[in-house]
Amino acid sequence: MSCERYQRLLHLNRSGEISKHEADELRQHLRLCEECSLELQRIERADGFIDRLSAFSPAPKNPEKLTADILRRVRAESTAPKSLIPLDRLLDFFLLPSVRYSTVAIVLLITMTFMTQLLVMLNDISDLELRMASPLRNKAAEATYTMQSKTLQGVAESERGKFLKENVSFTVTNDRIDVPVKDVDTFLTDYNLRNLPAILGASALGIDQKTLEKIVTEVKATAERSFRLDGKGA
């Protein structure tokens, strides 16, 4: 072991800072090592001075005055109005600059977030209103389905077809059939087209099943929705 370690022990060993084992080791080493023995001598010499300092207990020149000063301050502290009301403490808390500034920042942030959301919502609402008020919607009732069926035209133009023209609200011009949405919206689907015979009064017209199927197929193939705005056509 190096002397450095023993010299550390020497300096630490003033009054029991080292273990008994370390003290034994140190004693043995001192018997053999001249350098460390000399260090011990130096330490003992220096400690004569340190002991003097340690033994001297400085006392205040005027201890009574010091006691009186302490008690005066303690009394002042005890009689000083103490803010115990929670509200006061809360207000004191908000007087701290860091708390004050961060509160303002948080309030601003929340306000701005709300404002942004409100603007987005208002924008959405007005957009929706615009769409609801659009001409397309207003004119939806006037929308028609335009279909073509040469067979139906043939039937309509025949003698029996006059009955058809008088009783059904479609208009048949050339090979075009225009059906108002309010009438067809409910049944102009794949399924409802099959109910066409009831609308056309097929049996009354004496249209046979084969002719009817032909009309349905043709109507289905050509059905397309269109809007007639201001009665002039879309």
Place this chain on the structure above:
Amino acid sequence: MREYKIDIAGSEIEIHEDVVSRSQCRDLAAFEQLVRKYQPYAFSLAMKFLCDEAEASDVVQDSFLRVWKNIDRYDPNQKFSTWLYKIVANLCVDRFRALKRTRSLFLSRERDPMMEDLPDERNWETLRSHEELADIIRTLSNRLSRTQKLVFTLRDLQDLTVGEVVEITDLSIGSVKTNLHYARKSIRDALVRHFGVVRSDL
């Protein structure tokens, strides 16, 4: 419950505990007794650390004010003097730091204390005044770090145990020993360099 032997020392402890617990109940008369009993310890530590009577008196006042404010937090299982020393030591370190800053701002040309200013060896036997003590400690501890100085003051000048030093400084035992080793080595080296190894005739 602790039991006390019926002897002078025991009854002293009992009286002391009573004084502390009455102080905790905001009894000013009891607190005055506490101040009178412990003021010398507090002053001695502050004086040995700060080496200035006015500063030490200020720190002692602040310490007892802090004791009064926080006496509810004092744990009776701890030695009262250790608790007080901890408060004094903390305030001393704060004050020391502030003083050092002020000195470096306004008195940067103040010369460091010199070993030549130490009193003769024979005068150490009759060390009487604060000024002498303050000058000697200031000279010897000039090169110590704040922690080394605090550990040295508590252990070697105020004669507290290593355990108490650990409790007061919140340092680990290893750290206390390391700081103590460097502080003692530095101060002993300075003393031996100045006074020589052989004791001169008084």
